[in-house]
Every structure is written in structure tokens, then in C-alpha cells.
Amino acid sequence: MTDQSYDEWVAALGTDDAFYLECPEGHGSLPPRRTCPHCGATELSETPLPEAGTVETYTEVHVAGPDFAGQTPYLTAIASFGAVRLTGVLRDASEGDVETGLSVSAGTAENPDTGDAVVVFRPR
Secondary structure (H helix, E strand, C coil), rough: CCCHHHHHHHHHCCCCEEEEEECCCCCCCCCCCCCCCCCCCCEEEECCCCEEEEEEEEECCCCCCCHHHHHHCEEEEEEEEEEEEEEEEEECHHHHHHHHHCCEEEEEEEEECCCCEEEEEEEC
């Protein structure tokens, strides 16, 4: 499903069908993709997303764009899940509880400001 839209990928992340795209060289990327951004391979396969990831960096947001304005302050993080990195909102944690290396799971939740699904991390 290399032409799968981002919204469809987010929906899969909210179920047990979470995946990333992997080329024959082992590079990981996220949809929508038709080619590997690392090597240009066109043969991409869906690979299950690992259940646990590791926070690589995070920040507490106090001034947000309109889609998150009603939620400040909130934590956003970049977490490594094997061959891919995801960016998401970190829930169920305060800044004092978070550090790089924290083990997290990825899922989705409704953005209360827009009603859209967003990528969410929760400590494991």
C-alpha cells in the first residue's frame, strides 16, 4: 500500500495494524511513499511498527498553533521505533517525568481542538 494516505496510516496506528514502509535495503519510512527516500527503491513493504519506542528528544510547548492552542502547555516528542522516527504528543506524563531514553508506546487520540486523530505517545 505505498500510496496509502497519511490519514489512513494514522488510522492504522490507532489499531493493531500499525506499520511503516521498508525497502529491500532495510530503510524505513512512513506513508505516503512510492519510493524509499534513502535509496530510491520502489519495492516497499509494510512492516509492523515495534510496540515500544524510545524518546530521542522532547519539548514542552507553551505557545501553539491554532490546532493545539487550547491544549497548552503540552509535551511533544520525537521517538525512535526501530527503522523510523515518529513525532507525537506525549500524554500521561509531565515534563519532570520525561527524559531521553524513556520507553513509549504509540497510538492515536482525538485532538480536542479539531476532532482529528493525532499521534500520541504514552510511557510504558
